[in-house]
Amino acid sequence: MPETSEDRAVSPPSTGEPDALDRLWTPHRMTYIAGQERPSDGCAFCQAPDLPRADSLMVARGTLVYAVLNLYPYNPGHLLICPYRHLADYTEMTVEETAELAGFTQTAMRVIRATSSAHGFNIGMNQGSVAGAGIAAHLHQHVVPRWGGDANFMPIVARTKILPQLLTETRDLLSSAWPS
Ligand SMILES: [Zn+2]
Numbered sequence: 001m002p003e004t005s006e007d008r009a010v011s012p013p014s015t016g017e018p019d020a021l022d023r024l025w026t027p028h029r030m031t032y033i034a035g036q037e038r039p040s041d042g043c044a045f046c047q048a049p050d051l052p053r054a055d056s057l058m059v060a061r062g063t064l065v066y067a068v069l070n071l072y073p074y075n076p077g078h079l080l081i082c083p084y085r086h087l088a089d090y091t092e093m094t095v096e097e098t099a100e101l102a103g104f105t106q107t108a109m110r111v112i113r114a115t116s117s118a119h120g121f122n123i124g125m126n127q128g129s130v131a132g133a134g135i136a137a138h139l140h141q142h143v144v145p146r147w148g149g150d151a152n153f154m155p156i157v158a159r160t161k162i163l164p165q166l167l168t169e170t171r172d173l174l175s176s177a178w179p180s
Pocket of ligand 1: 043044046047085086087137138
């Protein structure tokens with residue numbers, strides 16, 4: 001997005017404790033905060049389970065949740081665990097959905113370790129656009145495998161560029177290793 005006058009960082013007013021942070025004033029984002037975000041027509045996470053195999057990045061299907069590869073991964077094998085139901089907030093999940101999502105997260109870790117010897121993981125969910133959720137209306141738990149040295153910027157960029165070919169291969173690898 002091109003910089004506008006509203007986007008320019010300005011000094012905070014003199015009231016309050018000064019800190020080391022610059023403020024980025026973006027009044028146009030108030031529509032998001034006020035909840036006027038466009039309603040989710042064509043939610044990608046609602047559509048994912050119905051896609052034909054060739055177009056799908058689905059790794060495993062459960063009763064209430066499923067595991068799908070992230071189309072925009074931070075690392076190879078970056079999985080998303082989603083409930084089939086279209087719900088935004090973690091507190092809206094039933095006990096059964098919560099338990100299956102947790103179990104799928106554990107299985108995802110085991111499968112990724114077995115297939116790619118991940119050294120560690122980042123696991124978690126962003127709740128709401130303000131917290132960084134790309135598709136805020138349909139909650140999804142990230143399972144991001146980590147390897148020593150992977151934070152180096154260039155390898156991530158390099159991998160991202162070749163991902164269109166690798167994603168379906170990664171899907172097949174994880175899918176075949178997933179316990180039925
Ligand atoms: Zn949805």
